[in-house]
Amino acid sequence: MSRVYNFSAGPSMLPLPVLEQAQREMLDYNGSGMSVMEMSHRSKVYDEIIKTAEADIRELMNIPENYKVMFLQGGGHTQFAMVPLNLRRNGKADYVKTGQWAKKAAAEAGKYLDVNVVASSEDKTYSYIPDLDPAKFTKDADYFYICYNNTIYGTRYTKLPEVGNVPLVADISSNIMSEVMDVSKFGLLFAGAQKNVGPAGVTIAIVREDLLGNAMDITPTMLDYKIHADAESLYNTPPCYAIYVAGLVFKWLKKEIGGVAAMQKINEEKAAILYNYLDESKMFRGTVVAKDRSLMNVPFVTDDDDLNAKFIKEATAAGFVNLKGHRTVGGMRASIYNAMPVEGVKALVEFMKKFETDNK
Numbered sequence: 155m156s157r158v159y160n161f162s163a164g165p166s167m168l169p170l171p172v173l174e175q176a177q178r179e180m181l182d183y184n185g186s187g188m189s190v191m192e193m194s195h196r197s198k199v200y201d202e203i204i205k206t207a208e209a210d211i212r213e214l215m216n217i218p219e220n221y222k223v224m225f226l227q228g229g230g231h232t233q234f235a236m237v238p239l240n241l242r243r244n245g246k247a248d249y250v251k252t253g254q255w256a257k258k259a260a261a262e263a264g265k266y267l268d269v270n271v272v273a274s275s276e277d278k279t280y281s282y283i284p285d286l287d288p289a290k291f292t293k294d295a296d297y298f299y300i301c302y303n304n305t306i307y308g309t310r311y312t313k314l315p316e317v318g319n320v321p322l323v324a325d326i327s328s329n330i331m332s333e334v335m336d337v338s339k340f341g342l343l344f345a346g347a348q349k350n351v352g353p354a355g356v357t358i359a360i361v362r363e364d365l366l367g368n369a370m371d372i373t374p375t376m377l378d379y380k381i382h383a384d385a386e387s388l389y390n391t392p393p394c395y396a397i398y399v400a401g402l403v404f405k406w407l408k409k410e411i412g413g414v415a416a417m418q419k420i421n422e423e424k425a426a427i428l429y430n431y432l433d434e435s436k437m438f439r440g441t442v443v444a445k446d447r448s449l450m451n452v453p454f455v456t457d458d459d460d461l462n463a464k465f466i467k468e469a470t471a472a473g474f475v476n477l478k479g480h481r482t483v484g485g486m487r488a489s490i491y492n493a494m495p496v497e498g499v500k501a502l503v504e505f506m507k508k509f510e511t512d513n514k
């Protein structure tokens with residue numbers, strides 16, 4: 155077996171013990187004589203899987219009692235519509251434009267309510283988190299929306315906006331369970347699983363209870379959070395297998411890593427190894443202002459497109475794959491999610507050092 159170091163932005167690598175356990179349980183899950191893929195979502199054995207997965211998310215993220223946790227489908231993109239459809243009251247919402255995902259979310263919300271873009275970092279290719287001026291906030295906004303970690307551009311909020319009583323909504327697709335978050339500061343959090351906690355196909359939504367039950371009349375049943383919350387994510391057939399694998403990731407995070415705070419420490423260590431080298435390198439440099447650097451997604455460049463291409467080609471051949479940057483930034487991007495071990499980042503930096511020496 156040969157496994158590569160996979161720096162994909164998503165879907166991305168999963169912890170090896172999780173894949174091995176899924177493999178062991180593939181044909182006969184826990185004495186049921188069948189795969190999790192083959193069992194009824196209404197069966198007792200599956201109920202245990204989904205209930206345990208929810209309990210583990212609650213424990214890992216320290217989610218207060220008055221929040222519902224849902225397993226949904228449709229990815230982050232469906233949340234871009236579900237948020238305004240469900241939270242609309244006065245017909246206004248504030249958005250901070252920090253990249254493609256925030257921009258897309260704002261455009262989708264614009265179909266249902268008035269979007270006020272309170273700040274943007276588009277002027278510098280989203281390479282920083284913009285300062286926020288509370289005077290620009292809408293006082294009676296239905297919610298205030300941020301993309302917490304910007305997967306494509308490699309920025310993250312290190313301090314949350316102060317929005318008073320307006321519910322704070324955050325897309326945490328690329329940093330869920332990578333760092334400690336105070337859930338009580340948010341009205342709603344959502345994440346597609348495929349970056350940090352599981353396979354594509356399941357989306358986790360965490361919603362404060364008082365925000366449920368006011369969906370717009372036109373809201374399709376499947377896009378109403380309350381329907382899914384009341385049915386405990388079993389209104390219709392959920393993405394059963396993806397939830398099962400995510401559940402294995404939660405167990406790994408609890409038992410092997412020791413929880414989200416311990417994970418954050420490891421992630422900070424990994425990020426520091428890479429950023430420290432980028433700061434001292436004469437060939438490579440990071441593209442993001444230092445104070446807003448993501449722990450998960452690290453874009454970097456050389457000043458020569460041919461050299462970037464050569465680096466990606468040689469890195470791939472050496473087993474460091476999916477390092478090509480997003481087309482809007484160019485260069486490279488290393489996504490170092492929870493499942494990427496410290497050794498993977500160390501090995502990448504060693505490879506970069508050698509490349510720098512060889513190509514002086």
Ligand SMILES: *Cc1c(COP(=O)(O)O)cnc(C)c1O
Binds near residue numbers: 232305325346349
């Ligand atoms: C990947 C990503 C999305 C898009 O998710 P899909 O599941 O492909 O719809 C949205 N937001 C962020 C922050 C992402 O990283």
